[in-house]
Amino acid sequence: xxxxxxxxxxxxxxxxxxxxxxxxxxxxxxxxxxxxxxxxxxxxxxxxxxxxxxxxxxxxxxxxxxxxxxxxxxxxxxxxxxxxxxxxxxxxxxxxxxxxxxxxxxxxxxxxxxxxxxxxxxxxxxxxxxxxxxxxxxxxxxxxxxxxxxxxxxxxxxxxxxxxxxxxxxxxxxxxxxxxxxxxxxxxxxxxxxxxxxxxxxxxxxxxxxxxxxxxxxxxxxxxxxxxxxxxxxxxxxxxxxxxxxxxxxxxxxxxxxxxxxxxxxxxxxxxxxxxxxxxxxxxxxxxxxxxxxxxxxxxxxxxxxxxxxxxxxxxxxxxxxxxxxxxxxxxxxxxxxxxxxxxxxxxxxxxxxxxxxxxxxxxxxxxxxxxxxxxxxxxxxxxxxxxxxxxxxxxxxxxxxxxxxxxxxxxxxxxxxxxxxxxxxxxxxxxxxxxxxxxxxxxxxxxxxxxxxxxxxxxxxxxxxxxxxxxxxxxxxxxxxxxxxxxxxxxxxxxxxxxxxxxxxxxxxxxxxxxxxxxxxxxxxxxxxxxxxxxxxxxxxxxxxxxxxxxxxxxxxxxxxxxxxxxxxxxxxxxxxxxxxxxxxxxxxxxxxxx
RNA sequence: GCACCCGUAGUGAAAUGGAUAUCACACCAGUCUUCGAAACUGUUAUUCUAGGUUCGAAUCCUAGCGGGUGCACCA
Numbered sequence: 137x138x139x140x141x142x143x144x145x146x147x148x149x150x151x152x153x154x155x156x157x158x159x160x161x162x163x164x165x166x167x168x169x170x171x172x173x174x175x176x177x178x179x180x181x182x183x184x185x186x187x188x189x190x191x192x193x194x195x196x197x198x199x200x201x202x203x204x205x206x207x208x209x210x211x212x213x214x215x216x217x218x219x220x221x222x223x224x225x226x227x228x229x230x231x232x233x234x235x236x237x238x239x240x241x242x243x244x245x246x247x248x249x250x251x252x253x254x255x256x257x258x259x260x261x262x263x264x265x266x267x268x269x270x271x272x273x274x275x276x277x278x279x280x281x282x283x284x285x286x287x288x289x290x291x292x293x294x295x296x297x298x299x300x301x302x303x304x305x306x307x308x309x310x311x312x313x314x315x316x317x318x319x320x321x322x323x324x325x326x327x328x329x330x331x332x333x334x335x336x337x338x339x340x341x342x343x344x345x346x347x348x349x350x351x352x353x354x355x356x357x358x359x360x361x362x363x364x365x366x367x368x369x370x371x372x373x374x375x376x377x378x379x380x381x382x383x384x385x386x387x388x389x390x391x392x393x394x395x396x397x398x399x400x401x402x403x404x405x406x407x408x409x410x411x412x413x414x415x416x417x418x419x420x421x422x423x424x425x426x427x428x429x430x431x432x433x434x435x436x437x438x439x440x441x442x443x444x445x446x447x448x449x450x451x452x453x454x455x456x457x458x459x460x461x462x463x464x465x466x467x468x469x470x471x472x473x474x475x476x477x478x479x480x481x482x483x484x485x486x487x488x489x490x491x492x493x494x495x496x497x498x499x500x501x502x503x504x505x506x507x508x509x510x511x512x513x514x515x516x517x518x519x520x521x522x523x524x525x526x527x528x529x530x531x532x533x534x535x536x537x538x539x540x541x542x543x544x545x546x547x548x549x550x551x552x553x554x555x556x557x558x559x560x561x562x563x564x565x566x567x568x569x570x571x572x573x574x575x576x577x578x579x580x581x582x583x584x585x586x587x588x589x590x591x592x593x594x595x596x597x598x599x600x601x602x603x604x605x606x607x608x609x610x611x612x613x614x615x616x617x618x619x620x621x622x623x624x625x626x627x628x629x630x631x632x633x634x635x636x637x638x639x640x641x642x643x644x645x646x647x648x649x650x651x652x653x654x655x656x657x658x659x660x661x662x663x664x665x666x667x668x669x670x671x672x673x674x675x676x677x678x679x680x681x682x683x684x685x686x687x688x689x690x691x692x693x694x695x696x697x698x699x700x701x702x703x704x705x706x707x708x709x710x711x712x713x714x715x716x717x718x719x720x721x722x723x724x725x726x727x728x729x730x731x732x
Numbered sequence: 733g734c735a736c737c738c739g740u741a742g743u744g745a746a747a748u749g750g751a752u753a754u755c756a757c758a759c760c761a762g763u764c765u766u767c768g769a770a771a772c773u774g775u776u777a778u779u780c781u782a783g784g785u786u787c788g789a790a791u792c793c794u795a796g797c798g799g800g801u802g803c804a805c806c807a
Binding site for chain 2: 489
């Protein structure tokens with residue numbers, strides 16, 4: 137079609153330069169407003185000033201040539217071409233083309249579960265590192281945000297033909313672990329508390345870890361003279377020199393990890409590999425020491441630093457004056473560990489944007505050491521989940537944990553389902569799926585870079601622009617399909633005559649408008665755009681539009697009518713909608729319950 | 733102070749430099765004997781300010797005002 141348009145322009149303009157200017161460009165836009173056609177092009181407006189003519193006149197001339205192409209049968213599948221607005225040329229697909237596309241959604245090979253899959257990446261090896269909670273600390277709603285975004289980016293990669301691996305990187309050593317055991321020592325002295333026995337439940341053990349960490353962190357704030365004590369503990373953890381401490385450390389780490397795993401299961405994430413700071417710190421330390429000799433790093437005030445200011449960045453400490461590697465050095469080690477584990481073509485690290493500057497410095501340092509690996513590392517940052525009271529802080533306890541949020545949302549979903557006659561077990565499972573979808577959708581409906589101000593009372597809705605709304609739309613569609621099945625209605629679009637469809641109105645939009653159909657066939661393009669821009673919110677927005685259109689259709693039309701020759705088509709359209717919604721929700725990491 | 737990000741209805745958001753700036757919540761008025769009302773139909777309201785680039789600016793450039801984040805041994 138591009139070529140046909142270029143030819144038409146060439147015929148009108150007769151100018152080699154103008155035509156070649158357009159060659160290889162995608163001339164076609166997908167207008168946001170369906171009343172502007174299925175495709176449109178603005179070439180007339182771009183070329184008119186160069187040629188010194190009015191855009192409308194040029195557009196009209198091009199349109200006439202295009203109409204001639206349609207008459208000659210060169211340009212097929214197009215029903216109408218028109219000039220609109222300041223000089224847009226709009227194309228309308230013919231109804232038979234639309235019908236063919238709907239058939240494709242329903243087909244065995246390209247359609248169904250596969251509808252929307254592309255081979256954009258051709259099996260490229262892609263790494264996604266996200267969530268990254270720290271053992272001994274809480275899994276808070278910020279981790280929920282990183283997980284929702286990372287998981288959907290990973291899935292977009294998969295749907296676009298990438299060979300995707302999911303990594304999780306965890307800070308199992310460092311100051312926060314030192315604070316944990318510092319806090320434990322304090323509470324042991326002050327209150328005589330003891331390390332929990334193995335008989336306690338996992339959540340009780342995790343609560344204990346949270347308690348001693350909070351104690352250590354808050355106490356230190358008022359007792360900074362304890363710095364050397366904290367550093368001493370920190371060093372012991374790195375060196376594994378204290379057997380008693382090692383035993384408690386191993387237990388605590390395992391509890392944290394088990395606890396996180398429960399949450400990942402709820403969220404639908406399965407990581408391929410776990411990386412730890414206790415490993416990356418060793419490699420990082422070694423690399424930075426080597427770099428010190430070669431002049432990449434330098435010593436300053438007893439620490440080893442990287443002069444980021446030479447590159448317009450901050451100068452930062454990589455090895456502190458106690459000889460321990462910082463976050464920055466660990467990133468250097470991690471990049472190497474990841475690459476050696478399984479060489480990749482691209483590796484994404486997904487974190488909150490408060491880490492932008494620090495990671496920029498680390499990546500710049502890696503670039504000096506291993507330029508080839510650095511080139512393949514991409515940092516994607518997202519906004520922060522903030523409370524209405526301000527920034528969350530796990531130190532002051534002004535924090536909402538991931539599981540408390542999941543729990544509260546599940547309770548809300550359960551109360552909504554009170555009147556449904558669903559067995560207890562299934563009811564709980566569905567409520568959890570709804571809770572997860574509400575949370576994920578709230579995060580994924582907007583541009584990933586922006587903050588979300590989170591008001592626990594109001595923020596997560598089950599109505600309107602929400603995950604549960606999309607799930608509900610699917611459940612409705614399933615319910616219709618069930619009824620159709622019980623009535624013995626088969627979906628056979630081959631039997632549908634275009635001429636018959638024309639005379640019948642399917643809701644007020646009608647087949648002639650065919651808005652729902654036109655929206656459904658755009659799904660693969662939406663996924664591609666989302667993947668290219670790494671913007672899952674295009675998927676959310678699109679799904680909301682589709683669901684909303686389907687719900688109008690549903691409310692205005694009885695889909696399954698006995699003896700109605702149009703019913704097989706309407707049922708087919710319902711099924712196509714369900715496929716698009718289900719696949720789209722899958723990309724967002726949201727499951728579709730069979731009922732709710 | 734320096735660097736980066738951001739400013740769109742009452743609120744929360746969307747908009748490859750394109751057409752009448754879209755969606756949800758809230759408000760108000762309606763719709764359950766139909767395939768599930770977690771729904772549908774209708775109504776009101778929006779681009780921080782001042783310049784500039786462009787056939788065309790919420791979008792790009794400059795300045796200002798307002799907000800966020802980061803700036804040496806935490807991650």
